[in-house]
Amino acid sequence: MLPVVRQRGPERLRNELADVLTNCLLLADRLGLDPDTVVMAKFEEMREGSIQPRRPAVGARNMTNFGLSVDHSLSAR
Numbered sequence: 001m002l003p004v005v006r007q008r009g010p011e012r013l014r015n016e017l018a019d020v021l022t023n024c025l026l027l028a029d030r031l032g033l034d035p036d037t038v039v040m041a042k043f044e045e046m047r048e049g050s051i052q053p054r055r056p057a058v059g060a061r062n063m064t065n066f067g068l069s070v071d072h073s074l075s076a077r
Contacts, residue, residue: 028035045051 025035028038042051
């Protein structure tokens with residue numbers, strides 16, 4: 001478990017994440033952008049090395065640390 005989860009509690013973090021994601025989705029809608037396309041394009045740029053993440057979360061440099069992987073087949077949507 002991440003230290004921040006232990007400190008703040010998983011329910012509070014879930015609620016905060018829901019707020020952030022909701023605001024991101026509303027912004028994407030307002031701008032006429034598809035969130036999946038935007039995120040997959042960013043992952044692809046990082047994979048190619050053409051850009052570096054601006055502010056990686058502590059411990060998140062490798063998403064597999066969290067049991068996550070990027071399915072590059074989604075970028076063909």
